[in-house]
Amino acid sequence: DARVTQTPRHKVTEMGQEVTMRCQPILGHNTVFWYRQTMMQGLELLAYFRNRAPLDDSGMPKDRFSAEMPDATLATLKIQPSEPRDSAVYFCASVATGGRKTFGSGTRLTVV
Amino acid sequence: GESVGLHLPTLSVQEGDNSIINCAYSNSASDYFIWYKQESGKGPQFIIDIRSNMDKRQGQRVTVLLNKTVKHLSLQIAATQPGDSAVYFCAENMGSRGNQFYFGTGTSLTVIP
Numbered sequence: 001d002a003r004v005t006q007t008p009r010h011k012v013t014e015m016g017q018e019v020t021m022r023c024q025p026i027l028g029h030n031t032v033f034w035y036r037q038t039m040m041q042g043l044e045l046l047a048y049f050r051n052r053a054p055l056d057d058s059g060m061p062k063d064r065f066s067a068e069m070p071d072a073t074l075a076t077l078k079i080q081p082s083e084p085r086d087s088a089v090y091f092c093a094s095v096a097t098g099g100r101k102t103f104g105s106g107t108r109l110t111v112v
Numbered sequence: 113g114e115s116v117g118l119h120l121p122t123l124s125v126q127e128g129d130n131s132i133i134n135c136a137y138s139n140s141a142s143d144y145f146i147w148y149k150q151e152s153g154k155g156p157q158f159i160i161d162i163r164s165n166m167d168k169r170q171g172q173r174v175t176v177l178l179n180k181t182v183k184h185l186s187l188q189i190a191a192t193q194p195g196d197s198a199v200y201f202c203a204e205n206m207g208s209r210g211n212q213f214y215f216g217t218g219t220s221l222t223v224i225p
Contacts, residue, residue, distance in 0.1 A: 004155075041217075042215050042216065042217040042218065043156070043201065043203075043215035044215075045213070056212065091155050091156075100158050100161075101158065102158075103156050104155050105153065105154050106153075106154075106155055
């Protein structure tokens with residue numbers, strides 16, 4: 001089965017450090033999403049891209065978060081500087097037009 | 113504001129019994145709904161979807177019911193198996209919002225062998 005691949009699976013970092021999370025969408029999927037999951041807030045949409053162009057990043061704190069798609073096979077989510085409240089599981093998902101969204105296994109981020 | 117919520121955060125059922133997971137939504141303009149299953153350490157996985165022009169849809173061992181009058185969605189799992197143990201989310205979407213879905217906080221289903 002085709003998969004969305006996220007790296008790293010786990011990341012522990014100190015407050016103030018830069019964190020980069022990576023996502024390889026399924027080949028042929030033209031829309032890529034970044035979600036954050038916490039116990040308190042559940043799944044929240046941070047940003048999404050279509051054909052590599054950012055369409056909506058209104059859910060993302062702009063002062064410290066940035067999302068990019070350098071090419072069709074890679075999406076990145078960066079946090080700089082990281083804070084303890086950023087601790088969460090970050091999911092990437094991709095979908096082809098008219099298709100169903102497929103989620104990756106997530107990056108569990110802990111900021112201490 | 114908009115919210116998608118679940119009535120019960122946890123549900124335990126005996127293996128072989130039927131499970132019913134409920135979801136309330138607040139946005140009457142939502143026209144598309146999805147149920148996801150999330151196992152520990154994994155991302156959400158699509159189970160079944162339903163559009164607002166339907167009130168029932170069946171899949172393999174799963175049925176989704178939509179009651180637009182009371183803005184309620186339910187997922188029924190027949191003959192629940194240990195492999196069904198997971199957290200289940202409903203998500204709603206308004207067509208006008210494109211790919212933006214609102215997710216509930218989830219119900220944790222535990223199947224007792």
